[in-house]
Amino acid sequence: MPESLDIVKGSPNVNYCSHCGAPVTLRIPPGDDRPRYVCDACHMIHYENPKVVVGCIPEWEDRILLCRRAIEPRHGFWTVPAGFLETGESLSEGAQRETLEEAQAQVEILTPFTLFDLVHVGQVYLIFRARLIDDNFGPGEESLEVGLFSEEEIPWNEIAFTSIQETLRLYFQDRTAGNFSLHTGQILPGAHHPTDRFQEIFMETA
Amino acid sequence: MPESLDIVKGSPNVNYCSHCGAPVTLRIPPGDDRPRYVCDACHMIHYENPKVVVGCIPEWEDRILLCRRAIEPRHGFWTVPAGFLETGESLSEGAQRETLEEAQAQVEILTPFTLFDLVHVGQVYLIFRARLIDDNFGPGEESLEVGLFSEEEIPWNEIAFTSIQETLRLYFQDRTAGNFSLHTGQILPGAHHPTDRFQEIFMETA
Numbered sequence: 001m002p003e004s005l006d007i008v009k010g011s012p013n014v015n016y017c018s019h020c021g022a023p024v025t026l027r028i029p030p031g032d033d034r035p036r037y038v039c040d041a042c043h044m045i046h047y048e049n050p051k052v053v054v055g056c057i058p059e060w061e062d063r064i065l066l067c068r069r070a071i072e073p074r075h076g077f078w079t080v081p082a083g084f085l086e087t088g089e090s091l092s093e094g095a096q097r098e099t100l101e102e103a104q105a106q107v108e109i110l111t112p113f114t115l116f117d118l119v120h121v122g123q124v125y126l127i128f129r130a131r132l133i134d135d136n137f138g139p140g141e142e143s144l145e146v147g148l149f150s151e152e153e154i155p156w157n158e159i160a161f162t163s164i165q166e167t168l169r170l171y172f173q174d175r176t177a178g179n180f181s182l183h184t185g186q187i188l189p190g191a192h193h194p195t196d197r198f199q200e201i202f203m204e205t206a
Numbered sequence: 207m208p209e210s211l212d213i214v215k216g217s218p219n220v221n222y223c224s225h226c227g228a229p230v231t232l233r234i235p236p237g238d239d240r241p242r243y244v245c246d247a248c249h250m251i252h253y254e255n256p257k258v259v260v261g262c263i264p265e266w267e268d269r270i271l272l273c274r275r276a277i278e279p280r281h282g283f284w285t286v287p288a289g290f291l292e293t294g295e296s297l298s299e300g301a302q303r304e305t306l307e308e309a310q311a312q313v314e315i316l317t318p319f320t321l322f323d324l325v326h327v328g329q330v331y332l333i334f335r336a337r338l339i340d341d342n343f344g345p346g347e348e349s350l351e352v353g354l355f356s357e358e359e360i361p362w363n364e365i366a367f368t369s370i371q372e373t374l375r376l377y378f379q380d381r382t383a384g385n386f387s388l389h390t391g392q393i394l395p396g397a398h399h400p401t402d403r404f405q406e407i408f409m410e411t412a
Contacts (some may be wrong), residue, residue: 050292
């Protein structure tokens with residue numbers, strides 16, 4: 001369901017109570033401090049929370065696997081396998097599933113590598129390092145093509161998302177230094193393009 | 207909204223479309239591979255995803271801050287400040303907010319310390335290390351009392367959640383070793399109590 005990568009902060013579509021079907025009102029419930037969609041019939045409060053995107057950097061010798069997107073947003077651009085964490089799976093299982101779906105590849109998940117906040121789109125990104133089990137891979141339904149890239153071959157100007165571009169930059173930086181560690185950071189909307197999510201700024205934290 | 211810590215995998219209450227108010231059906235949408243709540247009137251698919259719980263271990267000299275819960279689940283048991291990540295805040299901002307709400311304390315957030323999957327309740331836990339700005343603290347509305355504890359004073363038999371008990375165990379283990387690093391793991395339902403979330407098993411991963 002990669003279309004849902006387009007989901008923006010909050011939901012523009014909460015008009016009715018998913019429990020009883022009555023209309024909801026956006027108001028601050030008693031004891032709370034922020035507006036929620038509240039059903040005036042059954043009094044259910046409908047919370048909305050950020051979503052987790054999980055993925056991995058699949059390694060094969062000195063190269064890494066990238067997928068060229070067959071879907072919007074960013075059709076035709078390159079990324080690592082990643083997508084929304086599903087109910088019923090762990091973070092590493094989610095990263096494995098996305099790799100299988102998008103690149104028909106099997107990976108062993110290694111350690112978490114980047115953990116980014118994308119507050120402006122209500123997402124948290126967690127990208128693992130991973131190792132390809134073998135060199136069998138190919139485009140899944142959501143990919144135009146899949147390939148292995150050395151550092152010199154990375155198509156830096158055609159990477160789909162700022163979060164992935166920064167993940168790859170940090171990956172090769174750490175690899176050159178001979179030491180991989182967890183990187184945390186925020187992806188912020190670009191100062192001159194507050195509503196364009198493809199104009200973003202990276203800020204490394206802790 | 208700490209009651210929602212009780213939310214279990216999926217939602218038992220999706221009966222109507224939150225967009226148009228028509229009844230939904232649980233079925234596998236075209237191109238998908240798992241059941242979703244789909245509106246047969248407006249065709250909107252209602253995805254459900256895991257929620258992120260953020261918190262921190264607030265340090266003050268050689269002691270850490272714990273809160274005794276004034277709310278269910280686990281009323282009267284001890285925990286570190288933690289709660290659901292909200293839309294519109296970063297992971298570290300969420301941990302700071304929870305600390306202010308539950309312990310009236312201000313913290314500087316340090317590095318991520320534990321990252322746990324709780325697949326059986328549809329949650330991901332991220333607990334940071336943190337430093338109290340000063341020694342001003344007190345019980346917020348959701349806490350009976352708040353206090354500083356040395357390692358010897360930790361009420362190990364009265365810790366509210368397995369995720370927090372393991373976080374504290376790893377914290378003192380790393381502190382003794384003189385080196386804090388990120389720990390990942392899964393909290394699994396107890397083998398003899400698959401439906402009792404307070405009978406849980408910890409399994410460290412990568």
